[in-house]
Amino acid sequence: MIFPSNRVRIVVATRPVDFRKGHDGLAALVKNELRKDPFTGTVFVFRAKRADRLKMLYWDGTGLVMSYKRLEETTFTWPAIRDGLMSLNHAQFEALFAGLDWRKVKALAARPPAAAE
Secondary structure (H helix, E strand, O other): OOOOOOOOOEEEEOOOOOOOOOHHHHHHHHHHOOOOOOOOOOEEEEEOOOOOEEEEEEEOOOOEEEEEEEOOOOOOOOOOOOOOEEEEOHHHHHHHHOOOOHHHOOOOOOOOOOOOO
16 A cells, blocks of 8 residues: 555544545545644544445645545444544554554554664
8 A cells, every 4th residue: 555654643533424525525524523734644544334444535745645445345443433533553554454453453662772783
């Protein structure tokens, strides 16, 4: 999958959205309902009422990029439906996008080496 970087912020809209919305409709939803700026490079992930579909929207510096994925034989593991946003780290997002349970992905603590050679 083409993805901007592992340093980009990823947020999931926890309430299902109308999947007929395109670039502009989702950007308006981000701005007006989620109270975020859709043009910051943050990746916004949206779910449909059917848990087997997701859309992503992000600004790459030259335009809005939207992607869509539908799982054929299973469903995505979504957070509980409620108003608001939820952040995911890059590894959790990759698990979600692959159809895996992102809740089981834990970040490892990174520590500097004890000595340099």
